[in-house]
Amino acid sequence: MSELHTSLTPKESGFIFPPEWHPHRATWLTFPHNESSWQGEKLAQMRPQYLAFIKAISQGENVGIIADNENLKEFIIAELSRTGVDLSKIEFIIKPTNDAWCRDHGPSFLINPETKQKMIVDWGHNAWGGKYPPFDDDNRTPSAVAEYLNLPIVNPGIIMEGGAVEFNGAGSVLTSKSCLLNINRNPHLKQAEIEKYLCDYYGVEQVLWVEGGIVGDDTDGHIDDTTRFINEDTVVACVESNREDENHEILQTNLDLLKKMRLVNGKQLNIIELPMPKEVVIDGFRTPGSYANFLICNTGVIVPVFNNPNDQVAIDILEKAFAGRKIIPLEATEIIWGQGSFHCLSQQEPLV
Template structure:
């Protein structure tokens, strides 16, 4: 099947994550180098994630071949996963579908519903790891969905941006202005690309990310929109912790924000879990790496006391969805959690 050409002279919008999904798209984990010494614990956690997602919406999963599909089905069966789960033979270097998957837009205007898949360039967070297969995933997703695909000659990962569906986008200077992404582009150039490619009007720039994040500071470990005018943002009250100052600085920036209609941004604080360190390496454990599906919110769990506090914040934001916490202390050794693994397909 060949996907249709991109429609011309149409206006598209990047929907918010909480808007209705047709499905969630994933890439099955297989790169043992991403979880050295812990890979055997990762697939069962991943299967539990799929089980929860499949109660909410159809799930599509990239696998390399029939052998990987059989392995995945084995773990899904052990986890009791049921529902509409479809496998696609789309090979990947790794499991982080948020960053290598297509970003799907919807056509603006009443009575319209056409979608457009954006194929941004992917370079494994500045050339840190192999990425040849991952960089080819987005157009294959579009072809499988039967929707037009548009190539964007711009290095961008899905975890580097977050939006409210109404023209405002969040990102970080640490990631997008890093010379390992688009060194030829200025901050103003990048803002213009966002406006042209994603149809947004307002770009909110935060500063640095959290310790242990090999993406150079993805926004989905720091601050996320939960409604058109509300964000949740990570805080670290311990002044001796290396995350305290960067997170406090980001909160200060958010307090100065006025949305396009003049409203102040509403800010809810998410607690930080206690530091997690494996093999003398701190990992980027963050409650901001949750994923909003149609009927559930998947939240990574790290420590009982802070898990409860974070879940209460998210439950207040999504009263019509169940907040489901899954222990991610093994999964985060790969330096990512649920939002990093998922890519929503707007309905």
């Protein structure tokens, strides 16, 4: 690992954050062990769904697992063996961790398409506005991955979360005002300044803004629960048809904004509407269940389902939208109690 000591930004050096459908070398996960996210028996109850997630990813690429300690690593190996996972596809980094949401505290991988180089951007992590201390161990995750992979690393010096940004690979990043403009992230920065950081350190040309996020999302409105790019000019956008539902108004506002957007090339977005599940309520708590929290990996598209009346409707829409890619529905009924799903739990490392 080496710190980048240059006056050039990643963008000026030719680096970009590739879209999720770019081929992966691996997907990185931080193995869950903290009962503050899945209290009591819920941690054990969610584990079979988490292991199924690892197995699905590993059938097309490596899975890098960040484990809190050696004992946890040995436990993981035993569980994966029992589940039938090919252990040759699993890599481990042993380091202290606080929580499981690798999308937000993990490394942001950039590539230079010309030189075939790879680097890591180490954004600051403050557990979604300081909601869940401590978070210092998770904040050190990008540097640990950079050291393991012997990749150069740069630290922009501001708070940013991977679930807050969505890329088309052609110069555009999509995000939400309720999250990135929240005073609990970077109160010293105005919108234009945040946009400059996004452009400089993700290698994009424009920032597109929707308004907010869904009920139960404790991240202040991450984009990966509402709107996802599936190719350079197409998004799937969550909608709620029930006007009495709390999500209806904000998702309609987002949809109206998406319809007005123009990409770098001047094109309008192709918008595919994706229904929300019927309320996913567990122990009286409405979770942020969303079919948009899928992970695009080498094997296919891993989609969270919730034993819900709208599961098959969403699967059918995504099968049509992702023509040529396998849709892999996996149960997330226990995972979602932690207020996130498969995309939130993972961070892809591109192949170069």
